Amino acid sequence: MNLREIQQLLAAEILWGEEILDGVEPRYACGSDLMSDVLAFTKERTLLLTGLTNAQVIRTAEMIDLSGIIFVRGKRPPQEVVTMAKERNLPLLMTELPLYETCGILYSAGLEGCSGLPSRRR
Amino acid sequence: MTTPGMVLHFSVEGGDFAAAGEAASKIKKALRKIGIDAGVIRRVAIAAYEAEMNIVLHARRGRMTLEVAEDKLRVIAEDEGPGIADVDQAMQEGFSTASDLAREMGFGAGMGLPNMKKCSDTITIETVKDRGTKVIMDFNHR
Structure with missing residues (x-):
């Protein structure tokens, strides 16, 4: 499942990365507002779902090569955060849905979590 | 560790959240x-x-150093700050003395030092109350 399909499933707004959505295919997803947990528990090619919109989210993504970030609960990052993402070629989406429901939709669609447990497709 | 072939230093300012992560980014x-x-x-x-965030969150200022040797990488994070009162306690997951501001940034959940220990092959912490802390982390790469 690529980021374009994910964006469509969530009816998410594209904050940055329109041209690269088709080519980005996350293997896992992680929902968290704690960046230390994101650093500790994610794997490569993970998509982050978070309600945190500050520069540290982009830094965290840079350190562990996250595939992209979806801001939940309609949280819109400030322009400087979007600029940081652009400089790092990191796609950003935003959905009005809360974290739990965003995770549920993607998990049901087959996107695995980072624990190693296989996702059950509908 | 054999003599390092490359040594890089980066200064880190306490409380400068806009720049937090730049040293780690340059190291990477x-x-x-x-x-x-x-x-x-x-x-x-x-x-x-994590080490850089600790300096930004807890210390007045600090310095990050990367040393590259043939067999090992070493990262040193040293700061002028409050020091760590109880290192064993600080190494426990979930223990934190961080401020609400740190939590708003997505840190301060008590995972910093445990994460640093988990990621490195060896970690040494030297700390003096009201003076500062020096964290030395080695990573085997051969």
């Missing part, structure tokens, strides 16, 4: 440039970023 880029294994780079980047 330097390691990528010299062709270090991606898995090792990931471990170093996580540990360096």
Whole structure:
């Protein structure tokens, strides 16, 4: 499942990365507002779902090569955060849905979590 | 550790959240440039970023150093700050003395030092109350 399909499933707004959505295919997803947990528990090619919109989210993504970030609960990052993402070629989406429901939709669609447990497709 | 072939220093300002992560980012880029294994780079980047955040969150100022030797990488994070009162306690997951501001940034959950320990092959912490802390982390890369 690529980021374009994910964006469509969530009816998410594209904050940055329109041209690269088709080519980005996350293997896992992680929902968290704690960046230390994101650093500790994610794997490569993970998509982050978070309600945190500050520069540290982009830094965290840079350190562990996250595939992209979806801001939940309609949280819109400030322009400087979007600029940081652009400089790092990191796609950003935003959905009005809360974290739990965003995770549920993607998990049901087959996107695995980072624990190693296989996702059950509908 | 054999004599380092490359040594890089980066200064870090306490409380400067806009710049927090720049030193770790430069360390990551330097390691990528010299062709270090991606898995090792990931471990170093996580540990360096956590160490840098600790300086920004807790100290007045500090310095990050990367030393590259043939067999090992070393990251040193040293600061002028409050020191760590009880290192064993600070190494426990979930223990934190961080401010509400740190939590708003997505840190301060008591995972910093445990993450640094998990990512490095050896970690040494030297700390003096009201003076500062020096964290030395080694990573085998051969």
